Amino acid sequence: MLDEKHDAPRDLIQAISDKNIYSWGRIGDHKVVLTSLPAGVYGTVSAAVTAQQLLSTFPQIRVGLLVGIGAAIPSASGSLDIRLGDVVVSQPDGQSGGVVQYDLEKVEDGGRFTRKGTLNMPPEALLKALSRLQAHHESNPSRIVEFTEGMLERNPFMAQSKPGRPSYQYQGAEYDRLFEATYTHPSRSDSCTNCEWEKEVTRAKRETTEPAIFYGTIASGNLLVRDVATREAIAQIAGDNCICIEMEAAGLMNNFPCLVIRGICDYADSHKNDRWQRYAAATAAAYAKEFLEIVPAAHLSNTPTALSVLSKTIGSIANDVRSVQKDVKSIFSFEKDKSRRELYN
Known part of the structure; x- marks a missing residue:
């Protein structure tokens, strides 16, 4: 998604404690540095360590975007029509800063869980840009499709599916199946090919495959959720505006001013699989690119x-x-x- 790729700065001195590996480039008017969590390592602590190591080498960084994949929390009433490949962006709602740590709670009388503590909201410069982009999308389409298609044109290998490696393309509505909460995936099947169609939730066909964008609360914690009961318990803790679950953001919000952008790759149920992960990562990255392009560089200089x-x-x-x-x-x-x-x- 970079407009330009840059070599490592010649005068860069990476801190001894910094084990991250970086890529550099430009998006819009902004120079950006990218890194990721260690392969196979997840959770809020890993995210916090990665961010702290980054700052030890780049002390002048002002804001960050946490971009990746997450799981949707479909509404029981169907009022929130969220699909795989859609994008969720953390946004404060008055009760939270946009991210809620669901595994930091207390149990009260009757076994009721309540949140304990709050996390910081994104910096003002990012929230103003978020409002501007939302207003722009009221009369103009998102550029997510434009950016993902451009990415695949420049990198044809990413459009190819290989055994055990789905492509970064849209995976097809026939593979986006939401099942009733009480229906459990067969334990010995890697796909939903043999799952009962009558147990599938009926949803209206979308007129376009363009990803929808949702703004609200993201629940963050250290559980890999593959169970509807757990998903619903987390949603209750996080509040009515919670639409996504992920595993890193809670480790950053109080220590690293950032906005969280997640592409939806599953529904946090037993039918979870890896088919949509690459495409969901691409849609999240495309939104991040569009977002950065409307953030004035001057606003960040005062952050x-x-x-x-x-x-x-x-x-x-x-x-x-x-x-x-x-x-x-x-x-x-x-x-x-x-x-x-x-x-x-």
């Missing part, structure tokens, strides 16, 4: 660096630790004096 945000977070944590230490010392001193009084009385 604090990500490292300064991280430093403030660390400073706040340090203050909290010192406060706790002070309270503990006070309690210890009180108990010690109490014991002395009891001894001499």
Whole structure:
């Protein structure tokens, strides 16, 4: 999706602690650096470590885009018609900053789960650009199809399907099947070829294969969700506006100012497979490209660096630790004096 690919800067000195591997280039008016999580390693901690290592080498980076795949949370009523290949973007809704960590909660009386703590929202410069792009899409189509088709023209190999490696092309509506919540996928089948058609949720045929874009809350945690009951429990924790589940964003939001963009590759149920992952990654990347092209470079120049945000977070944590230490010392001193009084009385 890069407009230009760049070589590594000649004067680059990568921090000893930084194990990331980078690519460089330009999108619109912005110079960008790209990295990814280690192969086969997922979760919020891995994402946080990757971001912190990046900042140790690039301290002037101001914002980030977390781009990849996620699972949709279909609404039981069918009011949210989300399909595989669609794009979900994190957006604050007043109750959350756009991302909710679902595995950080407390259990109250009656076994009811409630969220504990909140995560930061994206920086103002990104939210203003998000509003601008949404307004633009009210009267103009998204450029996702344009960018994905251009990508495949420049890289024909990505359009080819190989055994065990689906292509980056749209996979076909016949392979986008949403099943009833109570219907479990046969345990010994890798695909849904033998799944019962009568158990499939009937949905209206879309007039176009162009991906739809949804804005709302993204639930993030360390579980690989392949179960409808778990999916619905997470949705209840995250709130009514939650439309996507993923595994990295919660590790970044408080330490790395970013916007989360996810292409939908499954429905977080037992029918989950890898067929749509590459296409979903492509649609998310295409949206990220379109988004960056409308972000004014001048707006980002006035945004604090990500490292300064991280430093403030660390400073706040340090203050909290010192406060706790002070309270503990006070309690210890009180108990010690109490014991002395009891001894001499």
